[in-house]
Amino acid sequence: MHPKNLRGGKMTRPVMFLITLLPALAVAQLDTLWLRTIDGGPGLEDVFSDMVVDDSGFVYITGATATASLTTDIFVRKYRPDGTVVWTATYNGRANQDDSASALVVDSLGNVFVCGWTMDTLMDMDMITIKYSPTGQLLWAKRWFRAVNRDDAAHALALDQQGRVIVTGYCSDASYNIDYCTICYNAQTGDTVWVRYYNRTPENDEDIPYALCIDDSSNIYVTGTSYDDGTDYDITTIRYRPNGTQTWLRRKNNWPWVGDDYGLKIAFDPTTRSVLVAGTVWDDNQDYNYFTMKYRATNGDSLWYRTYNRYPANNEDLLTALALDPAGNVFVTGTSFDDVTDYDIATVSYTASGMPRWTQRYDADGFEDTGAEITVDSLSQIFVLGTGESRINRMDMTILKYDNAGNPLYVWSWDNPAVHREDWGYRIAVHSPKYIFAAGTTTDDTANQDLLLMKLYEVLHDFAVRTLLTPESLYISDTLFPMAVISNLAINPDSCRAYLKIEPGPYLDSSWLVLTPGAFDTVQFALLLADTTGVITVTCWVNLAADERRFNDTLIRTVIVWQETTGLAENRPADTRLVVTITPNPIRTQAQINFSLPPEPAVTLRLFDRTGALVQQFPIQTVNGRTRFRLDLKNLPAGVYFLKADRVDVPLNAKVVIQH
CATH class of the missing domain: 2.120.10.30 (TolB, C-terminal domain)
Known part of the structure; x- marks a missing residue:
């Protein structure tokens, strides 16, 4: 077979594709080096709490894994950068009941500190802080409780500049009053250096911290929520000196609306010497909004706050x-x-x-x-x-x-x-x-x-041939329009040449592509006139020198070329398939639609949104079954839509993506 490369002159019957819509391609600039799952046992629930990556690329994960006795233990595992396990440690409290981790930190020597809660023999919860050596040996475990048979739990921890670990959580007193509890331990020995509580009086109700941070002078900042009889729960932030002395306390209520306000995250900004507190606040619409606030670190002055609704x-x-x-x-x-x-x-x-x-x-x-x-x-x-x-x-x-x-x-x-x-x-x-x-x-x-x-x-460099647009078959003397969708699936802009080859025969065409990260292009190669019957092979590939994923560089399709039947008893069957191309897709404002539908002269295309509601329709008159027109969608909101035809004999259900 010897197809001809047509670049001009008389055109014969063009063969279009069955609904060759350009899809909204999935972006894949990330690839997986390794993946690990941890299962405490079949049919049992495991709970994730925290993850830390150290400067050398070792990974530490903590949580609670289920046991055969249907309880949970604190779980800590260290992985090498290649994903192999260095060590695993579990902690089962003295009651052999539920134990769970909340947070994890790692010091510069590779020692691991974990905090959370552990069940006591009296079935109450105690704060727990654990230290493991760089090789996973348990060095110390410290429980803390304020009153017997009450619940206490640690929520967060951090390391200061003086070789100490600071833990915050809540403790209950004998009257079931829940207070902030912040503890400073000697990181080497686990000895308690100091303990500070915060209780809003005279309410004596719930005061719960959720987060802490430490500045470069070892000052400590804790935030959470604290109940007030007049304003309900307020965002409450406290600063302690390294010796445990409280230097300021600030309460923030989203006044004038009385409701539940929570401080959930806190961070020290060394650039502006300030503290950022973030959480949620209640507003006049009876719902929660994002809340972000900045304090001057030294004296707690409010610098600004913002909400998002x-x-x-x-x-x-x-x-x-x-x-x-x-x-x-x-x-x-x-x-x-x-x-x-x-x-x-x-x-x-x-x-x-x-x-x-x-x-x-x-x-x-x-x-x-x-x-x-x-x-x-x-x-x-x-x-x-x-x-x-x-x-x-x-x-x-x-x-x-x-x-x-x-x-x-x-x-x-x-x-x-x-x-x-x-x-x-x-x-x-x-x-x-x-x-x-x-x-x-x-x-x-x-x-x-x-x-x-x-x-x-x-992925730094990767071009991929995502789709090769060819028909399954065509008749001899038909004209083929070979097209390919090629994407840049990396994080860098790149350029390379894309090739298309059709065998048997001398056909070879190429096109130069320049693509930004995540972008794609639909490349139309030179036309092909099929002059003999048989099977032809269409191969498209890209040639990017630094390509990191060669597996997606090439696509191959086969096309059958049929002999035109000219006998008296047989005629070529009528082709009632609606053949559509839409470019570009995704669409920002306008797109061009080309379609072929012999022999009927008219069809109406209808556009539906994802709920099934009709949003637009386009009555189309064709000439010899073919037409081209502009699809104007700039006034529609971004989203996914579906294009269908009004004729039951036309199985069209094409997806259109609008991105403004």
Whole structure:
């Protein structure tokens, strides 16, 4: 067979493709180096608490794993950078009942400190702080309780500059009054240096800390929530000197609205010598809003505060995480309700002076999406880890990356392919600009949660042939329009040549591509006239010199060329298939539609949104079954739509994505 390369002259019958829509391609700038799951036992629930990556790339994970006796033990494991296990430690309290970790830190020598709670023999909870050596040996474990047969639990811990570990949590007194409890231990010996309680009087009600941080002079800052008879729960932040002396205390109520306000995260900013507190506050719409506040570190003066509410939804906006960059810019994330897209991952940035910089919202598929953690890498890029809910896979671990100005760089999600259930992301860390660690939980085949840890890497250079657009067959003397969709699935802009070869015969064409990260292009190669029958092989490949993933560089398709039948008793069957191409897709404002539908002269295309509501329709008159027109969608909101035909003999159901 000897196809001809047609670049001009008389054209014969063109062969179009069956609904060759350009899909919204999944961006994959991240790839998995290794993945580990931890299962305490079949049919048992395991709980994730925290993850830390040290300067050498070793990873530490903690939580609670289930036991055969249906209780839980504190679980700690250390991994090498290659994903192999260094050591595993579990802690079972003296009551042989439930024990759970809350947080973990690692010192410069590789010693590991874990805090949480342990059940006592009297079936009450005690605060617990544990130290392990770099090789996983238990060095000491310290319980703390304020009153017998009451509940106490540690929520957070940090290391100061004086070789001490500071733990905060809550303790109950004999009257069931719950107070802030902050403890300073000698990190070497575990001896108690000092203990400080905070109780709001005369209420003597609930005072619960959730987070702490330490500045470069070993001053300690604790935040949480504290009950007041007049204002309900207030965000309450306390500063202690290294010797435990309280230097200031600030309460913040979202006045004039009386409701529950919570301080959930706290961070010290060395650039501005200030403390950032983030959480949620109650407002006049009877819902929660993001809340971010900045105090002067030395005296607790309020510098500014900001709230974030999705308007006009005026529903729940729940902050979960806080991060700072070296310039003092502030980043918060969480989950925020929208009337159309339900709960979205909403990320907000402020300047060091509290001016809003940008807001980005992410919706996976119109369901509940949650941001759990946020971090800033050495290049001041922002990574958000959370969970996105989709129609097919339910809950998927999701990573969003933004540049410092808030421009989205990529979205990556992970679904456990064995079960397609719930996969939650809780902690993220970036080690060097290339490697990313993510941890959370995944549902196993017994519908129970296991701990999940993975190491990912950002792909620097990767072009992929995503789709090769060719028909399954054509008739002799037909004209073929070979096209390919080629994507840049890396984090760097790149350029290379894409090739298309058709065999047997001399056909070879190429095109030069320049693509930004995450971008794609639909390349139309030179036309082909098939002049003999048989099977032809179409091969498309890219030739990027530094490509890191060669497996996606090439696609091959076969096409059958049929003999035209000219006998009296046989005619070529009428082709009633609606043949559509839409470019570009995703669409920002307008797209061009080309289609072929012989022999009927007319068809109406209808555009539906994801709820099934008709939003637009396009009556089309064809000439010899073919037409071309502009599709103007700039006035429609961004989202996923479906294009269908009004004729029952036309099985068209094509997805159109609008991105403004």
